[in-house]
Amino acid sequence: MFDRALERLSGDIAIDLGTSSTLVYVQGRGITVEEPSVVAVERSGTSSRVVAVGADAKRMVGRTPEHIQAVRPIREGIIADFELAEVLLRTCVERALGSRPLVKPRMIVCVPVGTTEVERRAIQESARAAGGREVSLVGKSAAAALGAELPIHEATASMVVDIGGGTTEIGLISMGGIVVNASVRAAGDHLDRALVAAIQQQHNTLIGERTAEEIKLRVGAIGGIDDGSQVRVKGRDLGTGIPRDVVISGHEVQAAYTPVLEEVVEGIRRALSRTPPELAADVLDHGLVLCGGGALLRGLPAWLSERTGLPVILAEDPRRCAALGAGALLQDPETLVRVAPA
Numbered sequence: 640m641f642d643r644a645l646e647r648l649s650g651d652i653a654i655d656l657g658t659s660s661t662l663v664y665v666q667g668r669g670i671t672v673e674e675p676s677v678v679a680v681e682r683s684g685t686s687s688r689v690v691a692v693g694a695d696a697k698r699m700v701g702r703t704p705e706h707i708q709a710v711r712p713i714r715e716g717i718i719a720d721f722e723l724a725e726v727l728l729r730t731c732v733e734r735a736l737g738s739r740p741l742v743k744p745r746m747i748v749c750v751p752v753g754t755t756e757v758e759r760r761a762i763q764e765s766a767r768a769a770g771g772r773e774v775s776l777v778g779k780s781a782a783a784a785l786g787a788e789l790p791i792h793e794a795t796a797s798m799v800v801d802i803g804g805g806t807t808e809i810g811l812i813s814m815g816g817i818v819v820n821a822s823v824r825a826a827g828d829h830l831d832r833a834l835v836a837a838i839q840q841q842h843n844t845l846i847g848e849r850t851a852e853e854i855k856l857r858v859g860a861i862g863g864i865d866d867g868s869q870v871r872v873k874g875r876d877l878g879t880g881i882p883r884d885v886v887i888s889g890h891e892v893q894a895a896y897t898p899v900l901e902e903v904v905e906g907i908r909r910a911l912s913r914t915p916p917e918l919a920a921d922v923l924d925h926g927l928v929l930c931g932g933g934a935l936l937r938g939l940p941a942w943l944s945e946r947t948g949l950p951v952i953l954a955e956d957p958r959r960c961a962a963l964g965a966g967a968l969l970q971d972p973e974t975l976v977r978v979a980p981a
């Protein structure tokens with residue numbers, strides 16, 4: 640009774656603190672904040688000042704004057720800059736709740752499986768500093784499986800592959816618990832970096848990672864589709880140092896992406912090889928569910944299906960699965976305990 644009242648006053652929240660984006664789910668309201676995980680900082684001498692957080696800060700990536708830095712505090716799914724991660728977390732929580740809540744909210748935070756004990760404690764501390772009363776951590780792939788509405792409580796196995804910015808999280812869940820979990824450092828950012836490297840090699844031209852991401856969103860694909868597409872981008876000629884236009888074909892883009900996505904395939908194979916045979920048979924029958932922003936790469940579900948021999952289903956709202964699942968856990972303490980990151 641008292642707990643209920645507390646809940647209403649505080650608006651408990653679930654957070655997907657991702658390498659690329661941070662999503663906040665507020666109890667009773669759903670996802671209210673979706674921001675790029677970027678903080679812009681102005682440094683002068685020994686002091687520094689935060690000038691923007693989220694979308695405004697992302698616009699500054701790669702185009703800030705020297706004294707302003709656009710920082711991504713979470714790298715490869717792990718907090719690389721604690722101070723700024725806390726700023727990001729606090730700002731997103733404030734935006735989600737509107738004003739300072741009367742009572743500190745309970746918080747659930749999704750973390751990749753690869754995080755160490757020390758890193759987890761740091762995330763919990765950050766969440767408390769950002770105003771959390773009681774902070775629980777949950778494995779990102781388990782949250783994503785819940786968010787994708789997979790039947791995780793049944794005796795059948797559900798496989799989920801969450802392709803984010805810095806990591807691909809692979810999880811196999813059965814009867815409400817995590818059976819196999821794996822994290823592969825091959826995801827959206829790696830596609831962008833592979834493209835930067837390919838253009839440098841083939842055109843002797845340097846483009847920024849931001850530009851590489853834009854190319855991915857505009858013409859990015861895998862599996863031989865749209866091979867005739869082309870895109871014109873600006874880069875710096877490495878010979879002359881002068882900016883110039885280069886035309887990149889869809890074929891070149893796909894060639895750059897292939898080795899990165901092969902690592903995802905390899906990760907799925909390794910996860911399956913560690914899966915008990917009956918559960919592996921379930922995956923063969925029902926397939927795997929693809930989520931995370933990287934799942935939206937055109938042609939990916941079909942390509943992955945061909946490469947793994949498994950049916951591949953694209954989740955309905957791939958970028959929001961983990962946050963939705965973590966949000967559902969706010970009201971499901973029993974499952975929350977079972978999907979705690981191992």
Ligand SMILES: Nc1ncnc2c1ncn2[C@@H]1O[C@H](COP(=O)(O)OP(=O)(O)O)[C@@H](O)[C@H]1O
Binds near residue numbers: 656856933936
């Ligand atoms: N339509 C799209 N096609 C291909 N990649 C996309 C698309 N939309 C987003 N992405 C990529 O998805 C990644 C971010 O996914 P997200 O789930 O938000 O990451 P994280 O959970 O790690 O923060 C980025 O690399 C982004 O470029």
Ligand SMILES: [Mg+2]
Binds near residue numbers: 803932
């Ligand atoms: Mg995500």
